[in-house]
Amino acid sequence: MALANTRVILAAVIVIIVIAAGFYMLFFRQQAANVVVIGTTDDVTELDPATSYDFFTWEVLSNVMAGLVTYDQQGNIVPYLAESWESQDGGKVWIFHLRQDAKFPDGTQCDANVVVRSIKRVMTIQGDPSWLVTEFVENVEALDQWTVKFTLKQPTGYFLAVVATPPYYPVHPNYPEDQPAPDATWGGCGPYMIDEFVRDQYLRLKPNPNFFGEEPKNDGVIIRFYEGSEDLRSALEAGEIDVAWRTLNPSDLEDLKNKGYNVKEVPGLFIRYLVLRVSQPPLDDVRVRQALAAAIDRQDIVDRVFRGTMEPLYSMVPSGMWSHYPAFKEKYGEGPNLELARQLLSQAGYNESNKLMVELWYTPEHYGDTEAALAAVIKEQWEATGIISVEIKSSEWGTYVDQLSSGQMMISLLGWYPDYLDPDNFLTPFLLSTANSWTGTGYANPQVDQLLRQAMTSTDMNERAQLYKQVQEILAEEAPFIPLVQGKLFVVTSTEVTSIEVSPLQFLIYSSISK
């Protein structure tokens, strides 16, 4: 009897599941054909521009919100919320005239008061990215409903590039004035509105019905979060996602291309470099640093470690950015220049029997799983001189950054992604003696400090380019940092997906994707 009852219950459960599955297949799976699903191994941290400070959240915010200015595909700053602007007082005062048709998804107007409130909110909350406002802006005010005036602490030549960053995006008035809102879904007045955010699972976006610009080419976007690149690849192959974006392994890219997926390659602004602790022996001898720079073979790194997903880099300013000058190639050649390295080491007192002993540090996971190989290849290249002996060491990210800033690592591998799109952001944080303590390099050069400060305040592009060229030449001469490679970005999509576009800031533009 008991057995019969169990069978009836089991049969009932199976019938219910089958009916539910039928409903699911019939009514659900056919819906939302033009909703694009993007998979990523990144996370959305805080949906509040006052506190978020990571690449992927900034990408989402750039699709949900709109700044005063933006970039066109050529990398020029163009109007967005602001129709026009002017600078006064030698670049100390900036006045923006807003367009009058910008609205939030609920119809609230995005006027000067909203802009001012949003920026003051960032200054009040003092979240991690707030320095992008507080370092530059002394005051922001609304001159009338459609005019915003910024008074800066000092003239800043690249202020428009800073204004293009998320801390300057106006947010909906529902965001509390003096408190962060990490899970906020009111958003901004950009192309999309946030429909649902389930932390660490997915983010669902719908087109903003009141967006002033061109209508998105899809009915919405879903972003799914995955733990690792293997999961991301599996999801793409299983058809769960249409777009795999940040980050697949280099080997996966090759495989997926061979399997017929579309792999779009975009030049990147992400750079990899070595930090040399110049304030301690043996790296306090400039000849030693120069020898290390000369012995690097960047193409070998690209080929063997990154399988063509990066390209050689000969300056801290990435190739493709204005004022880029390949100073290391000019000084040391394409590399490896082993003869020059041996000569410099010999001058510094090192030879086969008295080798230069250096420690090279890397962190195993933060930059993907190629780091150990990268460190091994650099060791091999340096040891090819016959005069250098390299000891490789590693520590996980939390410890690594602590060791870095406290100057405990002789040579360390790092990466950099810009906050704003200007050469200043690739030079000042590294070379300005009052700004580079986080690198632990100990590098300080009054001439470089003076050149950088002059370039910061100048509004003359030609003059700035000239100043930055001088800084890059000194960088190659003194080699406190050795640029290695520059990243490319890859977007892998199913064959149904068309028109992938990536902004100059390397953000995926969701509104251009359709399938």
Add this chain to the structure above:
Amino acid sequence: MSLLRYAVTRALAIVPTVLILYTVVFIVLRVIPGDPVSAALGTRSVPPEELEAIRERLGLNQPLWRQYVDYLLGVLRGDFGESMTLYGRPVARDILERFPATLELTIFGFMVSVVLGVGSGVAAAFRGGLVDRLLRTSSIVAYTLFIPWLGLMLKYVFSIKLGILPTGGRIDPRVDLNVVTGLYVLDSIITANPAALVSAIEHLILPSLTLGIVLSGVYTRLVRIHVAEALRSEVAIAYRARGLRESRIAVHMLRISLIPTITMMGLQFAILLGGAVLTEAAFSWPGLGSLLVERISYRDYSTIQGVTVFFAFMVGMVSLIVDIIYAIVNPRVRY
């Protein structure tokens, strides 16, 4: 000792356990190099004075004893502090959002392990011979399987090759689900949402199977031994002498032999709560385990402490319930 007194005594024993664990985690976090601010900001060029302001806000400039006591007092008030990675986000909120995912995976993984383990244990005991040897061997193999590897294999077959099950996550994001308890299967039943129910079950199958298969090995061997013993017992012989059918005898013997297995299940359930970490990672399952792993790398002290204290409390509670049930079944243990 009365049952109530016994239960109170056992409950009080949870307090020092949690306190010791909290203290150890607190010390270990401070001993290892790295702090939450620099780990979270990494190589961002935040000015030093801003860094100092962030440290001040997070209370990292306070003396250690003050940090220790403040956090403990907060926990006593039910306040687990704010995340050091996500500005202003209460840790309790993270725990409450993530715990249902871990609990749901634990429940289903537990069910799979019990069904597979008890079923194969009984089969091994009854059939004997080759079946017994095969099941015993497979139970050892199952227990030694590496969860991420098994997860990957299952995903490869059922998701990529056959395309019938999702590779990860808890639910298809295109499905609307009103979250009530956070247990998606239960929520979709409560809200009468068949699409969500199917999707939630689809997403649970592979992680539950992975967890269940690995943990079933323990039950197989335990049940097999006890059922085999019961079958050889005088009671079984008496039943046979009375002419009872073998299937009826089997049901009786299974009931007798399940008592020690139930104790094991209680302990296993508690271990499962914390042990689903690898499964969560293998299936992008947004539970407490993956939260803990993610925040460890960012030295998010408050979240790590909060999750650890919460885990310890939950494991203590499950053990307490098991103890009470056992005390009811076997009153001698109270003394």
